[in-house]
Amino acid sequence: MPDVHVSMRGIEKTFPASGGGREVHALGPIDLELHRGEFFAIVGPSGCGKSTLLELIAGLAEASAGVVQFEGREIRGEIADRVGVVFQEDACFPWLSVAENVAFGLRKANLPAADKARRVDEALGIMGLQDFARHYPAQLSGGMRQRVCIARTLITEPRLILLDEPFGALDQQTRLLMGEEVLRLWRQTKATVFLITHALDEAAMLADRIAVMSARPGRLIDIVETGWPADRDSRIIERVEFGTITSRLWRSLRAESLKAGGRPADRA
Amino acid sequence: MSGAKGVSLRNAIALIVGLILVWQLLFWFAGDIAMRSPWDTVRYARRMMGTDSFWIHFWESVRAFATALAIAVSVGLFVGIWLGFHRLSGRVMEPMLVAIYSIPKITLYPIVLLAFGIGMSAKIAFGAIHGVIPIALFTINAVRNVRIVLIKTGRVHKLTMTEMARWVLFPAAMPEIFTGFRVGFSLTLIGTLLGEMFAAQRGLGYLLMTAIGLHNVDVIMAVTFLLVLCAASVSTALLAIDHRLHRRV
Missing domain, CATH: 1.20.5 (Single alpha-helices involved in coiled-coils or other helix-helix interfaces)
Incomplete structure (x- = not known):
C-alpha cells in the first residue's frame, strides 16, 4: 500500500453570489490521494478549478465541503508547515536581490545567520543562480525569475511542493529544460510534487500520475499512470508511450475543453 | 563614469x-x-545671505513648509492606506478626492484665513491642503496595485499581519507612494509660499511680496533664484530616488 501524503475526501468549493449573480459551484466533489514522494499532475480545461484545488491543498483557501489532510493533519484555510508553493505569475519580490529573495524563505526560521547564508548559497547553486545573486529580478529573464521562486521554495525544505502552472509564461524550450530541473530537484528532495498545468506534454513528461479534470464544476474524470522511471528527463518525449499517454489525456480532455468553451462535443 | x-x-x-x-x-x-542679469542676481543673493534678516525669513519658511509637509504626508498616507485597503470606502471617497483636487486651492484661501487667522497656522494649513490629496491618491493606487501573488507568497511563508505589512505590502507599494510624496513635496512648497505671500508677516513668500510692493527688483530676483535653486535641487534628488525605486519594479 502506498504511503498517503495528502488526502482529499469529498472536496467541494462554491463561491458565493456577487454583483447580483448566482453562486458559482467551482469544484468537486473530489476524492484524491497523493502518495508520498510521487510526482502528480492535474490537467483540465480553463476555469475548471485546478488552481482552486491547489489553493485548498496549500491552505490559501477553505473548502466549502469535504476534508483535506496533509500528513494526517487536516488543512482548513491555514498554511501547513513544510508546504512550498510556486505560482504561475512572477512572484519574485522586485525590491530584493536574487539572494535576498531566496533568503526570504528563511526569514522566519530560527537559524544562525551563517546557516542561513550557507543554505542560500546551496539553493542558488542548485538552481544555477550563483552568478546572479546580486542581480534584481528586473534584470533577469522570465525563466530565471521562476528559478528564483523555486529556489525560495526549496530553501524551506518542503515535503510537499505545489506548482501552479510554473512554466506557463515560458517558451517551449525553456519549459522543457525547466521541467528537467524540476525532475532533478524532485529526485534530490524526495518531496511530493503536485503540478497544475495546461500543457499535456508537460504533464506526460513530468508526472508519475496525471489526473484529468472536467469542465466546471471540476471533477476528476480520469487518472493516467505514466510508468516512467524516476531518473527520466525531457528525452522521454521521444518514446512511443509518450504519444500514447498524451493521446489518452487529450481523448479525456477534448469534450471537456469544448464544453468549457461553450461548444457541443459532437460538433468539433 | x-x-x-x-x-x-x-x-x-x-x-x-x-x-x-x-x-x-x-x-x-x-x-x-524688469529684471537683473544672472551674474547680478547671484551677487545680490550672496550679499543677502550675509544678512540676519534673510535667515529669519528663510527659517520661518522652512519651519512652515516642514510642518505642512509632515501633516500632508501623515494624513495623505493614512487616508490613502485606508481607502486603498477598504474597497467600498475607496470607491465612494476617491471620486470626491479627485473632485476636490481639481478645485483651484487659492479659492479656499479666504476660508483658511477665517479658520486659522493670519500667521504660521494659515500658511501651514494652506501648504498641507496642496500636498495631502495627491499623496492620498497616489497611496490609494499604490496599495490597490500590490500584486496578489506577492501577498499569497507572504501567506505561504506564514507571515503575520505586521510582517506582511513590513516585508511585503509596504515595500511593494513604496515606489508609487514615493512618487506621490515627490508630487506632494512640490505642491506643499507652492502652497506654503502662496500662504506666505498673501497673509504672513515673515517668510520668503512675504519677503517676495514686500519686494514686489516696493519694486525692489534685486530682492525679487535673488529670492526667486534661491527658491528655484532649492526646489530644483531637492526635486532632482527626489526624482533620482523615484527612478531608482521604479527601475526595480
Whole structure:
C-alpha cells in the first residue's frame, strides 16, 4: 500500500453570489490521494478549478465541503508547515536581490545567520543562480525569475511542493529544460510534487500520475499512470508511450475543453 | 563614469547653460527695470545671505513648509492606506478626492484665513491642503496595485499581519507612494509660499511680496533664484530616488 501524503475526501468549493449573480459551484466533489514522494499532475480545461484545488491543498483557501489532510493533519484555510508553493505569475519580490529573495524563505526560521547564508548559497547553486545573486529580478529573464521562486521554495525544505502552472509564461524550450530541473530537484528532495498545468506534454513528461479534470464544476474524470522511471528527463518525449499517454489525456480532455468553451462535443 | 551617467551629466550641464543663456537674453530684452542679469542676481543673493534678516525669513519658511509637509504626508498616507485597503470606502471617497483636487486651492484661501487667522497656522494649513490629496491618491493606487501573488507568497511563508505589512505590502507599494510624496513635496512648497505671500508677516513668500510692493527688483530676483535653486535641487534628488525605486519594479 502506498504511503498517503495528502488526502482529499469529498472536496467541494462554491463561491458565493456577487454583483447580483448566482453562486458559482467551482469544484468537486473530489476524492484524491497523493502518495508520498510521487510526482502528480492535474490537467483540465480553463476555469475548471485546478488552481482552486491547489489553493485548498496549500491552505490559501477553505473548502466549502469535504476534508483535506496533509500528513494526517487536516488543512482548513491555514498554511501547513513544510508546504512550498510556486505560482504561475512572477512572484519574485522586485525590491530584493536574487539572494535576498531566496533568503526570504528563511526569514522566519530560527537559524544562525551563517546557516542561513550557507543554505542560500546551496539553493542558488542548485538552481544555477550563483552568478546572479546580486542581480534584481528586473534584470533577469522570465525563466530565471521562476528559478528564483523555486529556489525560495526549496530553501524551506518542503515535503510537499505545489506548482501552479510554473512554466506557463515560458517558451517551449525553456519549459522543457525547466521541467528537467524540476525532475532533478524532485529526485534530490524526495518531496511530493503536485503540478497544475495546461500543457499535456508537460504533464506526460513530468508526472508519475496525471489526473484529468472536467469542465466546471471540476471533477476528476480520469487518472493516467505514466510508468516512467524516476531518473527520466525531457528525452522521454521521444518514446512511443509518450504519444500514447498524451493521446489518452487529450481523448479525456477534448469534450471537456469544448464544453468549457461553450461548444457541443459532437460538433468539433 | 559610466556612459549613461556621462550623458546625463552632459545633458544637465547643457540645460543649465541653456537656461542661463535664455535668462541673459531676457535681461537684454527687458532691461534692468524688469529684471537683473544672472551674474547680478547671484551677487545680490550672496550679499543677502550675509544678512540676519534673510535667515529669519528663510527659517520661518522652512519651519512652515516642514510642518505642512509632515501633516500632508501623515494624513495623505493614512487616508490613502485606508481607502486603498477598504474597497467600498475607496470607491465612494476617491471620486470626491479627485473632485476636490481639481478645485483651484487659492479659492479656499479666504476660508483658511477665517479658520486659522493670519500667521504660521494659515500658511501651514494652506501648504498641507496642496500636498495631502495627491499623496492620498497616489497611496490609494499604490496599495490597490500590490500584486496578489506577492501577498499569497507572504501567506505561504506564514507571515503575520505586521510582517506582511513590513516585508511585503509596504515595500511593494513604496515606489508609487514615493512618487506621490515627490508630487506632494512640490505642491506643499507652492502652497506654503502662496500662504506666505498673501497673509504672513515673515517668510520668503512675504519677503517676495514686500519686494514686489516696493519694486525692489534685486530682492525679487535673488529670492526667486534661491527658491528655484532649492526646489530644483531637492526635486532632482527626489526624482533620482523615484527612478531608482521604479527601475526595480
